[in-house]
Amino acid sequence: MRIVECIGWLWQVSRGFHVQIGWYGIVAVIHVYISLFFVFVCKHLIDIATGVSEDSFGMYVGWMAVCMTAQLVLSVIRSRWTNRTEIRFRNDLHHRLFVHLMGNRWDGREVFHTGDILNRIEADTDTVTDAVCRIFPTVFVTMVQLGGALFFLSRLDRQLTGILVFIMPVALLFSKGYVRKMRWMSREIRETDSCIQSHIQESLQHRVIVRALEHTRKTVDKLASLQSSLREQVFRRTDFSVFSRSMVQVGFMTGYAVAFLWGVSGLRDGTVTFGMMAAFLQLVSQIQRPMVDLSRQIPAFIRIFTAAERLAELTSLPLEQQGKPLRLEGCSGIRIESLTFSYPDCEKKVLDDFTHDFRPGSLTAIVGETGVGKSTLVKLILALVQPKKGKIVIYNGKTEIEASPMTRCNLSYVPQGNTLFSGTIRENLLTGNPAATEEELHRALHTAVADFVFSLPEGLDSVCGEQGTGLSEGQAQRIAIARGLLRPGNILLLDEPTSSLDDETERMLLQRLSKVLEGRTLILITHRETIIRLCTEVIEL
Numbered sequence: 307m308r309i310v311e312c313i314g315w316l317w318q319v320s321r322g323f324h325v326q327i328g329w330y331g332i333v334a335v336i337h338v339y340i341s342l343f344f345v346f347v348c349k350h351l352i353d354i355a356t357g358v359s360e361d362s363f364g365m366y367v368g369w370m371a372v373c374m375t376a377q378l379v380l381s382v383i384r385s386r387w388t389n390r391t392e393i394r395f396r397n398d399l400h401h402r403l404f405v406h407l408m409g410n411r412w413d414g415r416e417v418f419h420t421g422d423i424l425n426r427i428e429a430d431t432d433t434v435t436d437a438v439c440r441i442f443p444t445v446f447v448t449m450v451q452l453g454g455a456l457f458f459l460s461r462l463d464r465q466l467t468g469i470l471v472f473i474m475p476v477a478l479l480f481s482k483g484y485v486r487k488m489r490w491m492s493r494e495i496r497e498t499d500s501c502i503q504s505h506i507q508e509s510l511q512h513r514v515i516v517r518a519l520e521h522t523r524k525t526v527d528k529l530a531s532l533q534s535s536l537r538e539q540v541f542r543r544t545d546f547s548v549f550s551r552s553m554v555q556v557g558f559m560t561g562y563a564v565a566f567l568w569g570v571s572g573l574r575d576g577t578v579t580f581g582m583m584a585a586f587l588q589l590v591s592q593i594q595r596p597m598v599d600l601s602r603q604i605p606a607f608i609r610i611f612t613a614a615e616r617l618a619e620l621t622s623l624p625l626e627q628q629g630k631p632l633r634l635e636g637c638s639g640i641r642i643e644s645l646t647f648s649y650p651d652c653e654k655k656v657l658d659d660f661t662h663d664f665r666p667g668s669l670t671a672i673v674g675e676t677g678v679g680k681s682t683l684v685k686l687i688l689a690l691v692q693p694k695k696g697k698i699v700i701y702n703g704k705t706e707i708e709a710s711p712m713t714r715c716n717l718s719y720v721p722q723g724n725t726l727f728s729g730t731i732r733e734n735l736l737t738g739n740p741a742a743t744e745e746e747l748h749r750a751l752h753t754a755v756a757d758f759v760f761s762l763p764e765g766l767d768s769v770c771g772e773q774g775t776g777l778s779e780g781q782a783q784r785i786a787i788a789r790g791l792l793r794p795g796n797i798l799l800l801d802e803p804t805s806s807l808d809d810e811t812e813r814m815l816l817q818r819l820s821k822v823l824e825g826r827t828l829i830l831i832t833h834r835e836t837i838i839r840l841c842t843e844v845i846e847l
């Protein structure tokens with residue numbers, strides 16, 4: 307991503323904060339001019355004290371007090387503003403990224419590891435927040451301060467200003483090559499940091515399995531090796547930037563020495579007053595400080611562009627089709643016409659010219675050997691992935707709609723395996739239908755043979771951990787079935803719903819399920835004979 311594009315992205319994500327930043331800039335500029343006026347007041351006071359000027363001493367003391375009070379008030383306003391804007395901006399950016407990532411289109415391939423995404427959302431968002439709320443306004447103020455100080459100095463001594471302006475742009479040392487190298491180094495560091503976070507996140511998520519496979523030592527060693535790479539990369543970047551900064555420092559030190567010697571020789575010759583000398587030194591430091599600050603900000607700018615680039619990669623992920631849910635009333639069916647699908651970067655077609663009509667009210671079992679494409683077909687029906695060719699139509703006799711994210715409301719889906727969220731059982735069930743009544747929750751649990759919930763000490767309010775820890779696989783599976791049954795859709799999509807159930811529980815589940823299938827279409831993936839017998843149709847992939 308080019309720097310101009312990074313700036314454009316930053317401008318776009320900070321929309322909604324431009325007015326606030328503008329106000330901050332105005333306050334900061336007033337602050338700068340008050341500090342320059344303070345220099346002017348000090349010069350006059352020294353000139354009055356040394357007899358060069360005959361102005362009123364009391365009046366200038368008064369101005370001095372006004373300047374000091376105003377500076378204090380403005381710094382309080384600025385730091386209060388910065389802290390408030392920072393938290394607002396960070397929350398806003400987090401929110402936008404989260405909304406985007408929750409709604410982005412999935413093509414069957416995860417572009418980023420979850421740990422990498424988390425790292426970007428945390429660390430890169432912090433960098434961008436710091437840029438928008440602190441660094442950019444500070445740089446703006448620094449430039450105004452620099453311009454004001456140079457202007458003021460030029461009123462005192464044009465020649466000296468000319469010399470200083472000539473010496474200062476040592477910062478031009480920061481050629482294109484320097485910036486390119488720093489950007490590359492920053493990107494490398496951020497990528498290693500993401501790898502560390504991904505490794506920690508995945509290892510912690512599967513720590514029980516890691517322990518069971520006696521893989522703990524290797525996992526810890528991998529972290530140490532990644533950390534050692536990160537350390538080396540940071541050391542390399544630090545050495546490079548320290549060297550470049552020292553070169554700039556030399557330029558500034560020379561500038562200060564020139565101003566000092568200029569003033570001293572002027573004092574000796576009588577062309578410079580003590581007041582002017584004090585003003586020289588104050589102004590030179592007011593020029594030097596901003597220049598040093600600006601040179602220090604260059605690595606920060608490179609970090610900002612790297613962070614902006616990494617966040618822009620997330621926000622540029624295409625979004626799923628958006629729109630109002632398209633709900634079909636009554637019993638609905640699904641017609642699949644010449645469907646062809648293959649995962650990105652895979653030659654093999656998982657489905658090739660597949661056609662089938664899941665008629666309204668039919669009970670269909672999808673069977674086939676493992677890896678043949680059963681779950682993929684369900685994902686296509688859910689419009690989680692898009693077919694390469696052919697189409698999927700949901701119909702009810704009166705209306706026909708092509709499958710899309712908006713037709714998901716017609717589908718009650720029970721995924722394979724343990725898919726519970728951390729929280730109470732009630733919260734998990736309500737993700738199926740937030741408006742479900744207490745009676746509906748009880749009915750769904752009963753149909754899913756999950757009556758065991760009622761005998762738990764906390765009942766529906768029992769808490770389960772991440773991925774349903776605290777419950778057995780079979781218990782978690784039955785709660786997931788109840789959650790699917792609560793969905794308002796008339797088409798039930800069940801992916802291996804009884805894989806963790808014993809024969810007796812499975813028999814009861816099928817018995818209870820058959821009673822609620824009136825007016826609904828059932829599509830289920832299974833390997834179990836008992837379930838296949840319940841179905842009116844069987845298709846083998």
Ligand SMILES: Nc1ncnc2c1ncn2[C@@H]1O[C@H](COP(=O)(O)OP(=O)(O)OP(=O)(O)O)[C@@H](O)[C@H]1O
Nearest residue numbers: 414415649652656675676677678679680681682683
């Ligand atoms: N995200 C993916 N990217 C690439 N290939 C994938 C992806 N998901 C699945 N596949 C491949 O697609 C094929 C079909 O997978 P799918 O999960 O649909 O099989 P399945 O019939 O449901 O298997 P099982 O009975 O084991 O659940 C497999 O060969 C698998 O390797």
